[in-house]
Amino acid sequence: MDAAIDLSDATKALDLENIRFQLMRLEDTITFHLIERVQFPLNPTIYKPGGVQIPGSNLSLFDWMLREQESLQSLVRRYQSPDEYPFFPSALQAPILQPLHYPRILHPNDVDVNKDLKEKYIHIILPSACRQFGKEDRGETEENYGSAATCDVALLQALSRRIHFGKFVAESKFRQETDRFVGLIRAADTEGLHAAITNETVEKKLLERLKLKAKAYGTDPSNGLGGQGKIDVDAVVQMYKETVIPLTKLVEVEYLMQRLEGTSWKA
Numbered sequence: 001m002d003a004a005i006d007l008s009d010a011t012k013a014l015d016l017e018n019i020r021f022q023l024m025r026l027e028d029t030i031t032f033h034l035i036e037r038v039q040f041p042l043n044p045t046i047y048k049p050g051g052v053q054i055p056g057s058n059l060s061l062f063d064w065m066l067r068e069q070e071s072l073q074s075l076v077r078r079y080q081s082p083d084e085y086p087f088f089p090s091a092l093q094a095p096i097l098q099p100l101h102y103p104r105i106l107h108p109n110d111v112d113v114n115k116d117l118k119e120k121y122i123h124i125i126l127p128s129a130c131r132q133f134g135k136e137d138r139g140e141t142e143e144n145y146g147s148a149a150t151c152d153v154a155l156l157q158a159l160s161r162r163i164h165f166g167k168f169v170a171e172s173k174f175r176q177e178t179d180r181f182v183g184l185i186r187a188a189d190t191e192g193l194h195a196a197i198t199n200e201t202v203e204k205k206l207l208e209r210l211k212l213k214a215k216a217y218g219t220d221p222s223n224g225l226g227g228q229g230k231i232d233v234d235a236v237v238q239m240y241k242e243t244v245i246p247l248t249k250l251v252e253v254e255y256l257m258q259r260l261e262g263t264s265w266k267a
């Protein structure tokens with residue numbers, strides 16, 4: 001529902017340059033959503049079950065909004081797309097739109113790091129991004145619960161999509177160097193797989209680019225690039241360094257570990 005990648009065309013969907021371009025586009029989406037979120041205080045209450053009373057539900061306000069949003073978006077086929085993973089699969093409904101038929105590009109797998117992502121989002125990403133910008137620091141308390149949770153849902157969904165794109169990256173790398181990967185997978189060498197999918201040059205460039213983006217997107221153009229921006233640039237870079245890239249790599253490795261199931265390579 002954000003930047004489009006053509007998942008109906010297997011050749012394009014597995015072209016590493018094309019995938020990296022999509023990941024780059026998602027940097028923009030994620031940075032903008034984070035800029036929106038940090039306008040509001042950290043608001044820890046909205047992540048606690050029962051923190052905000054919700055008629056007929058024991059969920060936190062954040063989970064409730066995420067669940068309701070997923071339920072609504074399932075109606076317009078969001079979760080038919082192979083790059084979308086719901087946080088609340090039980091909330092999904094049958095689409096009101098005609099089903100789309102995506103070619104099978106990925107090997108069947110059950111890799112899903114959403115639970116881990118949500119924990120890290122609440123306990124690591126938000127506290128570090130909101131610290132400097134949260135109004136608590138200026139002596140104000142919690143406010144704008146609905147607005148903050150609305151931003152959270154959009155941001156978390158974009159992060160999840162970006163991270164699960166790791167499956168396409170891994171499939172692409174597997175097809176490029178099949179013999180090498182088959183050997184590592186057969187040996188269950190997860191460290192070797194981790195090393196094989198890592199490209200330090202790409203990561204370094206990404207973090208440098210992200211720093212520039214966070215500074216540029218968080219600055220009013222009429223003020224030049226000096227002065228206080230709308231977002232803590234280091235928090236954006238940290239988010240990628242400590243959570244987004246590691247979880248993407250985890251998705252890649254876990255996907256590859258399932259890549260030989262049901263194939264003739266699995267001797």
Ligand SMILES: O=C(O)C(=O)C[C@]1(C(=O)O)C=C[C@@H](O)C=C1
Pocket residue numbers: 020023169197198199200202203206244245246248249252
């Ligand atoms: O672009 C790749 O090759 C990826 O695997 C993606 C990614 C990332 O998360 O951005 C992850 C691992 C690599 O070290 C480089 C970048």
